[in-house]
Amino acid sequence: MSKLKGLAAGALALAALSTASAAEAETRVGLLLPYAGVYAALGEEIDAGFQLALEEAGMTDEFAIVREDTEVKPPVGLAKARKLVLEDEVDVIVGLVSSGVLGAVRDFVDGAQVPLIVANAGNDDATGSRCSKYITRVSFSNGQVNRPMGQWMYDQGIRKVYTLAPDYAAGRQMVGAFAEAFRQAGGEIVGEDFTPFRKTQDFGPYLTKAKAAGPDAIFVFYAGGEAISFVKQYDSFGIKADIPLYGSGFLTSPLYVNAEGPAAEGVVTALHYVPTIDTPENRAFVEAFRARTDRAPSEYAVQGYDAGRALIEAVKSGADSREALASALAKVTYTGPRGPVKIDPATNNIVQNIYVYETIKGDGGLTQKIVGTVEAVADAPNGCKL
């Protein structure tokens, strides 16, 4: 009897010990992503990349993940961020695809002093005039991806460009950053149009107008369904033969470029990641991601991966509180699938290479050929004081 008691007491003590050690080592992570609505596919992609980072480091047990769906609605995103912080008491929030949702949660995480790792939302202001020491962005800023194309296209001998983008903040920032850099390089923007966002299916009228302006090239930003419609319609009007198409790399994202078909061949765009980067780090990443999902990783997957990687690096450096995580995240630096990356101490935005790539026909679908690399692109602080 007493033996049995002793055994039970021993087991209890052991159980208490193991939960205590787990609670000590665990970092509580709130994954705040759209799992429904127009950006659901991106949310899933980021989630998969994030998990891959934890598995690769063999640290899945050291993070407790709470998932919440933003539904791509700013008020919902804010309510879920509150829930994660106040109810689940997470140490760090990771995610955010839409800049609208980021704008809604920005003041809350800043005030609550909870570190936030942004895994997509590219609004320039989030690491510019509205930056915060608690917000670290490992994805990109709208300006960062497009600015290098201004000089690069000028260097290719292009002098006159017509621009097109959807009429919302990201569209204006992406094309605006390109246009500014292209003008500074000495080029001329001969015309621009902003199409009603998510209300435009027929780009025919805009394409006809752009063609009539007689530019050397067309530069656009479109993503998702709009990108597919745009690239196909551009090709069907036969403009490809006379006026080449350039753009922000989301136009021909590996996630959906195959839906664009042969129309996308020869389109040259710039992005912070393509799956064909030829480095050992990227080859390993692509292989691991393929084993998991049976397709090449997109830029969204690598953003999720780097969000996980940055968090792991911060935890490894000994950060165990919200405050310590926030300051450790700002010091993260490593070489990952995208090449060397670090966090800019002036803005908390990532500093990374921008790859100019051409979409070409490969075995089993379209693939990306890197035709230029602009190294270590960093944004100007734009009013950010940390």
Place this chain on the structure above:
Amino acid sequence: MLADPSTWIVQGLNGLQLSMLLFLLSVGLTVIFGLLHFVNLAHGALYALGAYAGVSAVWMLGSYWAAFVLAPAAVALAGTVLYLGLIRRMRRSGPMNQVLVTFGLIFVFLDIFRIVWGDIALGIDAPAFLAGPVEVLGVAYPAYRLFIIALGAAVMAGLGLVLSRTQIGAMIRAGVDNDRMAACLGLNVERIFFVVFCVGCALAGLAGVVAAPVFSVTPDMGTQILIPTLIVVVIGGLGSLKGAVAGSLIVGFTQTFGAVLAPQLAAVAVYALLAGILIFRPAGLFPARG
């Protein structure tokens, strides 16, 4: 640039192309409404279903033309199920309930698309001989868009002929005019309703599969197109073929030339037009009943 006539020809063709697509969608909606007094907000979802069915048919059979035939048939089948399961029993329950039920259907379809086909936008290629541009009226214009214009015109002519010259057309017109009197005269109004509903669904499916090579196929494509389609129906007048023709041409050209001449106003131009029509011709331009 604005003085160049070829630009205007291309833009005119762009307007015509959009009009024909809107026509294929709105004619089903308006005739169903005129005949059954039934507001089917799920009509846009049937359009998306047509596009998705087309994508699947291309994947499985590798031929656009197979999709072109199968997608409208599949949507007509879905329409049959809807009619027998829901629409028939909702017919006498008043417009508010009908709107709520068909509005709910939009979300049901939205999730079906996401579950079956996923969230990532899809696309199919136009058949090879329609892929590139061709020379027309002295300008290069995408052959596939000309095909859409021709198809729309053919459907328009076919429907016009059926409605004005055949017995079934006369029955439909009688049903739209006064369904009780038509029933008293011995017409099987229920069966006419059913046939018209299925044909309307098939046309929505046709519009979907025809649009798929031009636009991307996304779960929300139906909700995107629903508003312009409803505007076409309201502008044209409920229940009339003539109204659907006039409405689609007006909306198609307003959207196209709005985008060219005043891009800042492109999004509101159609709504302003709608407001104007509602003020001065509340019943639309060509209502089926005076």
